[in-house]
Amino acid sequence: MEPCDDICAMTEPSPASVQIRLAESLEDVARVAPLFDAYRVFYRQPSDLAASYAFLAERWQRRETVLFFATVEDANAGFVQLFPSFSSVSIGVFWILNDLFVDSRYRKHGIGGRLMQRAEQHAHETGAIGLTLSTAVDNFTAQALYRSQGYVRDEEFLVFNRYF
Numbered sequence: 001m002e003p004c005d006d007i008c009a010m011t012e013p014s015p016a017s018v019q020i021r022l023a024e025s026l027e028d029v030a031r032v033a034p035l036f037d038a039y040r041v042f043y044r045q046p047s048d049l050a051a052s053y054a055f056l057a058e059r060w061q062r063r064e065t066v067l068f069f070a071t072v073e074d075a076n077a078g079f080v081q082l083f084p085s086f087s088s089v090s091i092g093v094f095w096i097l098n099d100l101f102v103d104s105r106y107r108k109h110g111i112g113g114r115l116m117q118r119a120e121q122h123a124h125e126t127g128a129i130g131l132t133l134s135t136a137v138d139n140f141t142a143q144a145l146y147r148s149q150g151y152v153r154d155e156e157f158l159v160f161n162r163y164f
Helices: 026-042 049-061 111-125 140-148
Strands: 018-022 066-072 075-087 092-102
Touching (some): 018 111, 026 049, 026 075, 066 111, 075 111, 092 111, 111 140
Antiparallel strands (some): 018 066, 066 075, 075 092
8 A cells, every 4th residue: 555644635625624814923923834944945945944933933023024824624735925115116015925835735726826815905904005026937837826816027127136
């Protein structure tokens, strides 16, 4: 008999079984940390669960981030992390949708879209002028999701980074 974990028996989550929740405690942040660590590994960073939790916890305690996470029957399925930013030209606040990740076991079930919709709802609730995000040039799956949610690729501005 082949070894099998609980995923072998997993069926597609029903919309009612998917819950999108705001991280309201350090316990919630701890639930997001393994997903955040997996997100970092996806972007070719070494796994470091302790550092992932410490980063999220510090951002959360300083109120520098808003985290929403998805659960399916109480299992952690994905998360979205938002950072506030400001537009001098528009004289307003907007949110940076900095991180979005859905565990591979739960992909293709609309969870990423639901997380993005919750991020948009949060932006509206806080009076923001919009949301912005970036992704890897070769992350075509994410790009398709973003387009399906109404995001448009910026053709006016180039982004430059300088890392230290």
